[in-house]
Amino acid sequence: MSSKRILVPVSETSTLRETVGYAVKEALDGARSDDPGLVRFVWICSPQTDTVTDEQKEAGEEILSRASLWATEDAGDHEAELTVETAILGESEYIFSPSDVAALLEEEVAASDIDRIVLDPEYDPGIGAPLLRPLEVELAQRTNVTVDEAPVERATRRVPLLRQTSAAGVGVLFGTAFVFYQILNGAFTLFDLVTGTMSATIVAVTLARVSLNRRPDSGMPVRIVRGIIYIPYLLYEIIAANLVVSAVILNPRLPIDPRMTRVRADVVGPLPTTTLANSITLTPGTLTVRVRGQHLVVHTLIPWARDGLFDGSLERAVRFVFYGRGSMAIPSPKERGDTEVLQPPTEEDGAASTDPQTQEDTTGGAE
Amino acid sequence: MSESQEESPYVESQVIMTTVQLIAPFSMTYGLFLLFHGADTPGGSFQGGAIIGATVLMIAFAFGIEVTREWLRNRTVVALAAGGVAAFGMVGLVPVLVGGKFLEYKMYKEVFGIKAKWGLEAIEILGVAPIVAGVVCGLFFAIAAGYLSNGDTWDSRSPTDADTKSTPTTEVTDDD
Amino acid sequence: MMGTIRAGAIIACLVLGLLFTLVSTVGVLRLPDIYSRAHTASQADTLGAGFAITGVVLSLGVQAPTIKAVLLLVFIFVTNPTAAHAITRSADEEGIEAWTVDDDRSDVDLAADAETGGENA
Amino acid sequence: MSVGLVPLAVPQPEPISAVEAALFVFVLLTAVATAMLRDVLAVIVVFAAYSLGMAIFYAILLAPDVAMTEAAIGAGVTTILLLLTIAKTVRPNEDRILERVDGTGLVVVGAFAAVLIATVNEFPAVGDGESMAWFNPAVSQYYIESGYADTGVENAVTAVLAGYRGFDTFGEATVVFAAGVATLIVLKRTVFTRE
Amino acid sequence: MAYEALITDAFLAVAAAFMLLAIGMLYRAVKGPTTQDRVLAVNVIGTNTVVVLAVLAAGLGETSLLDVALVYALLNFLMAVAISKFTVDRGGVL
Numbered sequence: 001m002s003s004k005r006i007l008v009p010v011s012e013t014s015t016l017r018e019t020v021g022y023a024v025k026e027a028l029d030g031a032r033s034d035d036p037g038l039v040r041f042v043w044i045c046s047p048q049t050d051t052v053t054d055e056q057k058e059a060g061e062e063i064l065s066r067a068s069l070w071a072t073e074d075a076g077d078h079e080a081e082l083t084v085e086t087a088i089l090g091e092s093e094y095i096f097s098p099s100d101v102a103a104l105l106e107e108e109v110a111a112s113d114i115d116r117i118v119l120d121p122e123y124d125p126g127i128g129a130p131l132l133r134p135l136e137v138e139l140a141q142r143t144n145v146t147v148d149e150a151p152v153e154r155a156t157r158r159v160p161l162l163r164q165t166s167a168a169g170v171g172v173l174f175g176t177a178f179v180f181y182q183i184l185n186g187a188f189t190l191f192d193l194v195t196g197t198m199s200a201t202i203v204a205v206t207l208a209r210v211s212l213n214r215r216p217d218s219g220m221p222v223r224i225v226r227g228i229i230y231i232p233y234l235l236y237e238i239i240a241a242n243l244v245v246s247a248v249i250l251n252p253r254l255p256i257d258p259r260m261t262r263v264r265a266d267v268v269g270p271l272p273t274t275t276l277a278n279s280i281t282l283t284p285g286t287l288t289v290r291v292r293g294q295h296l297v298v299h300t301l302i303p304w305a306r307d308g309l310f311d312g313s314l315e316r317a318v319r320f321v322f323y324g325r326g327s328m329a330i331p332s333p334k335e336r337g338d339t340e341v342l343q344p345p346t347e348e349d350g351a352a353s354t355d356p357q358t359q360e361d362t363t364g365g366a367e
Numbered sequence: 368m369s370e371s372q373e374e375s376p377y378v379e380s381q382v383i384m385t386t387v388q389l390i391a392p393f394s395m396t397y398g399l400f401l402l403f404h405g406a407d408t409p410g411g412s413f414q415g416g417a418i419i420g421a422t423v424l425m426i427a428f429a430f431g432i433e434v435t436r437e438w439l440r441n442r443t444v445v446a447l448a449a450g451g452v453a454a455f456g457m458v459g460l461v462p463v464l465v466g467g468k469f470l471e472y473k474m475y476k477e478v479f480g481i482k483a484k485w486g487l488e489a490i491e492i493l494g495v496a497p498i499v500a501g502v503v504c505g506l507f508f509a510i511a512a513g514y515l516s517n518g519d520t521w522d523s524r525s526p527t528d529a530d531t532k533s534t535p536t537t538e539v540t541d542d543d
Numbered sequence: 544m545m546g547t548i549r550a551g552a553i554i555a556c557l558v559l560g561l562l563f564t565l566v567s568t569v570g571v572l573r574l575p576d577i578y579s580r581a582h583t584a585s586q587a588d589t590l591g592a593g594f595a596i597t598g599v600v601l602s603l604g605v606q607a608p609t610i611k612a613v614l615l616l617v618f619i620f621v622t623n624p625t626a627a628h629a630i631t632r633s634a635d636e637e638g639i640e641a642w643t644v645d646d647d648r649s650d651v652d653l654a655a656d657a658e659t660g661g662e663n664a
Numbered sequence: 665m666s667v668g669l670v671p672l673a674v675p676q677p678e679p680i681s682a683v684e685a686a687l688f689v690f691v692l693l694t695a696v697a698t699a700m701l702r703d704v705l706a707v708i709v710v711f712a713a714y715s716l717g718m719a720i721f722y723a724i725l726l727a728p729d730v731a732m733t734e735a736a737i738g739a740g741v742t743t744i745l746l747l748l749t750i751a752k753t754v755r756p757n758e759d760r761i762l763e764r765v766d767g768t769g770l771v772v773v774g775a776f777a778a779v780l781i782a783t784v785n786e787f788p789a790v791g792d793g794e795s796m797a798w799f800n801p802a803v804s805q806y807y808i809e810s811g812y813a814d815t816g817v818e819n820a821v822t823a824v825l826a827g828y829r830g831f832d833t834f835g836e837a838t839v840v841f842a843a844g845v846a847t848l849i850v851l852k853r854t855v856f857t858r859e
Numbered sequence: 860m861a862y863e864a865l866i867t868d869a870f871l872a873v874a875a876a877f878m879l880l881a882i883g884m885l886y887r888a889v890k891g892p893t894t895q896d897r898v899l900a901v902n903v904i905g906t907n908t909v910v911v912l913a914v915l916a917a918g919l920g921e922t923s924l925l926d927v928a929l930v931y932a933l934l935n936f937l938m939a940v941a942i943s944k945f946t947v948d949r950g951g952v953l
Contacts, residue, residue, distance in 0.1 A: 173392055176392060177392055177393075177395075177396045180392075180393055180396050180397075181396055181399070181400055183610050183614070184396075184397065184400050184611065184614075185400065185404070186607030186608075186610070187607070195399075195403040195404075198399075198403075199396055199399035199400065199403065200396070202395075202399060203392050203395050203396050203399070206395070207391055207392050207395060209438075210388065210391065210426060210438065211388045211389070211391055211392050212388075238586070238589075238590060239590065241586075242563065242566075242586060242587060242590050245566075245582070245583070245586070245587070246562075246563065246566040246587060249566055249569055249570045249573065249574070249583060249587075250566060250569065254573060254574075256574070256575075256579065256644075257643075257644050258575075258576070258578065258579050258641060258642060258643055258644075259641070259643060260578075260641045270381055270384065270385045271385055273381055273382070273385075274381060274382045274385035274386065277381075277382045277624075277628065278382065278386070278621070278624040278625060278628070281585055281586070281624035281625075281627055281628055282585070282586060282589060282620070282623075282624050283586070284582065284583075284586040284587065285582065286582075287578065287581055287582050287585065287627060287628075287631060288382065288624075288628050289578065289628070289631045289632055289634075289635050290380075290632055290635055291380065291381045291382055297635070299578040299579075299581075299582070299631065299641055301579055301582050380628070380629065380632055380943070382625055382628050382629075383625060383628070383629055383632075383940055383943070386621060386622065386625040386936075387940070389621060390618070390621065390622065390933060390936075393618070393933065394933040394934065397929065397930070397933060401732075401926075405819065405822050406817040406818065406819055406822050407817070407818040407819055408818075408819060408923065408926070409728035409729050409732060409819065409821075409923045409926055409927075410728070410729065410732045410926060411729065411819070411821070411822055411825075413733060414729075414732045414733050414735075414736045414930070417733070417736035417737050417740060417741055418736050418740065418930065418933070418934070420740070420741060421736065421739075421740030421741060421744075421934055421937060424740065424741070424744055424937065424941075425934075425937055425940070428937070428940045428941050428944055429940060448841055448844055449841070451837065451841070452837060452838055452841045455834055455837055456834070459830070459831075459834060469831065470830040470831055470834070472815070472827065472830075482816055483814070483815055483816055483827075484815060484816030484817055487815055487816075487817055487822065487823070487826040487827055487830075490826055490830065490833070490834075491822065491826055494834075494837055495826075495833070495837050498837050498840055498841050499840060501844070502840050502841060502843065502844035503741050505844045505847075505848065506745060506844055506847055507744065507745060507748065509847055509848055509851050510745060510748045510749055510847070510851075511748055546862050547862070549862075550862035550865060550866055553866055553869070554865075554866070554869050557869055557870070557873045557914075560873070560910070561873055561876050561877070561880075564877065564880050564907065564910070565880060567880075567903060568880045568883045568884055568903070571884060571887050571899065571900060571903060572883065572884075572886060572887060577893055577895050577896055577899070580887070580896065580899055581899055584899050584900075584902065584903045588903050588906050588907075589906070591910070592906050592907075592909065592910045595873065595877070595910045595913070595914060596909075596910060596913050598870075598873075598914075598917075599870075599913045599914060599916065599917040602866055602870070602917045603917060603922070608916075608922035608925055611922075611925040611926070611928075611929055612913055612916075612925060614929060614932075615909060615913055615925070615928055615929060615932045618929070618932040618933055619906060619909060619932055622932070622933075622935060622936035623902075623906060623936070625936055625939075625940070626902050626935070626936035626939035626940070627899070627902075627939075629936070629939045629940045629942070629943040630895050630898055630899050630902070630939050630942065630943065631895070632943055633895055633942055633943035633944075634893065634895045636943070637893075637895075639893065639895070651892045681871060681875070682871065682872065682875035683871055683874045683875040683878060683911075683915070685875070686875045686878035686879050686882065687878050689882055690878055690881055690882050690885070693882060693885055694885065697885065697888070697889045701889065703891075703894075705894050705945075706889075706891065706894065706897055709888065709894065709897040709898055709901050709938075709942075710885075710888050710889065710897065710901070712901050712905075712938055713881075713885065713888055713900075713901045713904050716881075716901075716904055716905055716908040716931075717881075717908075719908065719912075719927065719931070720878075720908060720911055720912060720915070723912055723915060723921075723924050723927055724915065724919075726919075726921060728921070728923040728924060728926065728927055731912075731924070731927045732926060732927050732930055735927050735930040735931050735934070736930055736934070739905070739930070739931055739934040739935055739937065739938070740934045740937055743937075743938050743941070744937065744938070744941050747938075747941055747942070747945055748945075761889065761890065761891065762889075
């Protein structure tokens with residue numbers, strides 16, 4: 001499971017140092033001197049002009065050399081077990097969207113036999129749009145390698161409150177607020193249309209940079225439709241599980257077996273993670289306690305719920321909502337070895353139905 | 368910003384942040400709805416202003432006060448509160464200027480041909496709501512800063528202020 | 544006939560809502576520690592509220608206020624799990640350990656251990 | 665109106681309903697718990713529950729304006745500001761959850777409460793058509809009859825607050841503003857110390 | 860429309876029952892032991908309040924109560940979010 005060939009796209013960010021450290025640590029994990037791990041740093045040219053200026057290229061080379069210096073530094077005594085490569089990408093192409101970046105990275109994956117991509121949470125190749133989320137989606141669709149965000153701890157707050165926004169973003173927010181206002185109101189008088197417009201403008205202007213994680217794109221309506229399909233499924237899951245858990249709680253013997261577990265979910269980005277975390281919480285018997293990147297610390301009440309969680313049906317459904325039908329067919333977290341019971345039973349009582357395939361894969365670095 | 372974030376920086380919860388991002392536009396729209404419709408339906412500008420203020424608190428809790436501070440400048444909060452009082456006074460004084468009495472809405476109809484109703488609406492929307500929203504935010508940030516000040520960088524004046532922080536609660540209840 | 548069905552549906556929804564909220568209350572009172580209690584608080588209660596408000600929606604029928612009741616449902620379903628997450632996260636942050644069947648400590652002990660033990664989450 | 669001392673129950677047009685009874689118990693319990701708890705943080709949390717009960721009370725009494733104020737202020741603002749203020753205080757470390765009751769204090773408070781309860785009887789019943797409020801045509805009746813004609817506002821509460829008593833409301837708004845300013849003066853800072 | 864009275868009674872009875880459950884929940888709010896337990900209990904009471912208000916709105920035929928319920932639905936989780944900050948290092952992370 002331990003992945004050893006890691007691709008890291010780099011850009012000038014405050015979290016680059018920690019990302020490098022994380023990638024090196026992951027690459028060294030399980031590597032031997034006869035079978036060295038690989039960390040490949042790539043820098044993607046900014047697309048401001050058709051041709052890349054020397055200045056830009058120099059800046060890129062500077063970042064890359066800094067990254068590889070850090071990487072050797074972090075490898076320390078294990079230097080022999082690590083190969084560090086650098087490359088500049090996209091010199092001959094015009095890159096202006098997340099999917100272009102993803103396409104470049106996809107080529108890289110094929111060329112260098114990469115099996116994991118580590119993303120800097122603040123990675124931005126300078127194409128001027130909030131990019132991480134769409135990039136993660138693209139990569140999840142295009143490649144079959146693991147994509148994860150480096151669990152960096154920033155000196156400041158985890159996420160900046162204000163993000164870049166766009167006319168489309170303001171528009172979406174304005175529309176939402178306006179529709180909500182008219183729904184509340186129920187009548188369409190001139191007064192309501194005027195005040196509704198005013199309210200929606202105020203909301204859009206003040207909150208556009210707060211509420212939108214990313215620029216709305218053409219995939220948004222599709223995701224909304226898929227989200228609506230998801231609701232009845234979730235309701236069914238909630239009700240079915242509720243009946244089971246209710247029976248347990250009303251049972252005079254109270255046959256519970258609470259355990260803290262950890263699952264690495266294969267969804268990336270704030271909204272998918274939150275949807276998954278809240279769906280898990282809403283489904284009785286499981287409760288998301290912490291979210292660290294892709295690692296969910298989930299408290300489970302009964303073995304039945306634990307098995308359901310490890311089967312990953314909700315994860316698949318959330319992947320369907322955000323990445324489409326094609327991305328549903330992934331192995332369950334249990335098959336991937338992405339599950340772990342943090343409080344394994346100490347005594348051998350036969351009831352311990354969950355065989356914790358405890359694998360110290362990627363979870364160690366999450367703390 | 369402050370590199371010396373002491374030991375083990377606290378990581379904000381992704382789930383809480385995303386939910387707040389989702390709820391904030393709705394609660395803010397609802398607050399605005401209440402203050403615009405205070406004249407005809409239950410609720411009104413006081414409640415609307417309080418809900419708008421609560422929306423800001425919501426964001427401050429999810430993302431942390433420092434970043435909210437960058438978003439909402441000092442002068443925004445002060446302008447809301449002080450501007451509200453000023454607007455209220457203005458609406459009241461205009462009838463005086465044209466020979467009526469303070470807050471005599473009838474004068475709006477007689478002199479400007481505006482229905483008296485809009486005078487009421489004006490003090491509700493421009494006066495009461497901004498004052499409440501501004502004061503709620505202002506109190507929140509002021510009290511929150513009260514105990515961040517222990518050696519923290521952004522209380523430049525007196526780091527000992529922290530001990531006086533329990534006084535403002537009496538003022539808080541005055542809002543009702 | 545339609546009236547009978549509608550009345551039946553409304554009352555069924557209300558009874559179900561009451562039932563799940565009862566489960567939630569029993570759970571919060573009975574279960575051994577904060578994490579387990581948060582389960583029923585966030586889930587049974589959300590579903591209970593969901594059913595009860597569905598009853599209200601059915602009874603209001605097609606009119607303007609109905610949509611407010613539907614919005615209530617939506618907001619409850621979005622905010623309740625977040626609240627449960629926030630609460631348990633804070634418990635985790637304080638270092639309160641989750642109770643397991645092997646554990647013979649009570650919830651009071653667990654809370655006290657978190658304060659005195661000094662082990663971080 | 666009967667003057668005889670009927671225990672607590674106000675002469676109501678309708679008997680007290682099950683909801684009201686349950687609500688009464690709830691609010692009473694939260695109030696007692698708020699007074700008795702030792703941990704100040706717990707007091708604030710339980711006080712939030714009290715505010716929830718009061719909001720339903722106002723709703724049952726058909727005062728949605730007041731209920732909404734209670735909702736917005738109670739759920740959104742008061743609890744948060746109290747928490748902010750209290751968060752750094754010391755909490756009692758003992759096992760005891762509730763305060764010990766002081767006998768003398770209980771007697772004094774009980775006597776005071778008894779006096780207050782005795783006056784309840786003199787209140788007009790909810791929805792009582794013969795109460796004083798309806799017999800004062802100079803004020804109440806006037807508001808109800810000509811409020812809409814005078815102000816063009818459908819919500820009578822708003823009509824009174826912003827219309828008839830606009831000057832008063834101006835004063836109140838200024839008081840809220842002054843309260844904010846006073847807090848800043850006490851804390852010796854602008855809203856954000858560093859701009 | 861013979862059912863109208865029945866349904867109204869049902870709504871009022873359910874509101875009363877929800878209040879009784881809230882009273883039960885108060886035990887947890889008072890007993891604790893941790894602040895999180897209390898906030899959890901009050902959060903459930905808050906959800907109950909939303910339900911009671913909505914049910915009363917239907918039972919009393921007073922739809923304006925739905926507006927009050929909406930305020931709670933939007934703001935009820937604020938305290939839970941707030942407490943998640945305050946319990947950590949006594950609000951130092953705010």
